[in-house]
Amino acid sequence: MTASSPHLSVLVVDDSPGVLLSLHRLLSPHVRVQMASSARAALEVLTPDTALVLSDVRMPGMDGLELARRLREEHPELAVVLMSDVVEDGLRRQARELGVLEVLRKPLQSEALLLALRGWLGIGLGIGLGGGPSDVPASPGVKRPAELQPSTPVLRGLELSFQAAQACVGGVNLLPGVLSSCVFGEQGELIAGSAQLPAQLGAYLGFLCSTSASLSTQLGGQMPMQAVQIEFGDRVMVVCPFGAGVLTALVHDTPAASGVKSWMRMQAGGLDQQPLH
Structure with missing residues (x-):
């Protein structure tokens, strides 16, 4: 599971369908996106092309920290990023001890997240820097800002006429x-x-x-x-x-x-x- 794969994917883990939807819409033009609504489901959908796991911390059952612990034991080469609406020093300390790259505060900032992913995965995501950031999740009816439009979508490259x-x-x-x-x-x-x-x-x-x-x-x-x-x-x-x-x-x-x-x-x-x- 390395970022060098031409078909690398990011696994998003959150028990909120709205967050999954919004992050899928943001990330799918740039990388393949896998989704899981729980930590246990995330462990089941991992593939050799999964390069990074972006997981919520607070989830029913196994939380994000426990998921990070399991991933460190079973897939130590896999990058893990956590997200939470409350980010305290104690949470950051626990995350660092588990080898987590970063703990992001919700709501996520679209442009900041894409820039961070570019660094974590070592790839170009084709994003511009001209506009201001927008929050994730966003309303499903709101179009993505023009500066985030992909030049070459990874999943499906055809343009609808x-x-x-x-x-x-x-x-x-x-x-x-x-x-x-x-x-x-x-x-x-x-x-x-x-x-x-x-x-x-x-x-x-x-x-x-x-x-x-x-x-x-x-x-x-x-x-x-x-x-x-x-x-x-x-x-x-x-x-x-x-x-x-x-x-x-x-x-x-x-x-x-x-x-x-x-x-x-x-x-x-x-x-x-x-x-x-």
């Missing part, structure tokens, strides 16, 4: 059983489709896709996540990665969702092979 998104949404809406559909961009912004859906939906769907994709490591390989289907009574939501964004459709029932999901997967597969302009 309005025309391609509109064409895809138009095709989905013609399928039997579809009530509405949307394409959301990398930052959760609406690219095409219904503007009546909640503004935060795109960010949460992106988080859902990323979480689902990380499960592939638990299935014995790096299989790409193709689609997620969620059933809500008589409504079904189908979600599929689409370039650097997310394609979603709300479908009337489960039988109709099967055909919609197949169509969406085919469209996403073709998009991955042809960069959009």
Whole structure:
């Protein structure tokens, strides 16, 4: 688990879904992001490419300090950074004794965190220094500042175009059983489709896709996540990665969702092979 890997990843550990979501949105354009909602889950999702663990201190069950202790014993070469809303001298002393690089105070400052990661991991994160810092976590509906926009995203390098998104949404809406559909961009912004859906939906769907994709490591390989289907009574939501964004459709029932999901997967597969302009 060294920072020299071209596929290095950062494992974020926090029992707050909001913190996980915000840190994923901040870090994923620059490094691969793994997520865990508890310290025990973090120990299970570690991979050889995990270069750094960024963990909350106060969590139910095993806390961040105990996690750092376990990591020092089992993975002494792995970098560990802790974060807490209360940072006292006693906490810093315990962290130093465990070999923790730093204890960061919540809410984290976006630009400061990225600069620190660049030093800890020994890589260039492509960030600018012109703007002021913004807090993490941020509202899922708020776009990332322009100075933090990646020049070369690591996870998915395709840029969504309005025309391609509109064409895809138009095709989905013609399928039997579809009530509405949307394409959301990398930052959760609406690219095409219904503007009546909640503004935060795109960010949460992106988080859902990323979480689902990380499960592939638990299935014995790096299989790409193709689609997620969620059933809500008589409504079904189908979600599929689409370039650097997310394609979603709300479908009337489960039988109709099967055909919609197949169509969406085919469209996403073709998009991955042809960069959009």
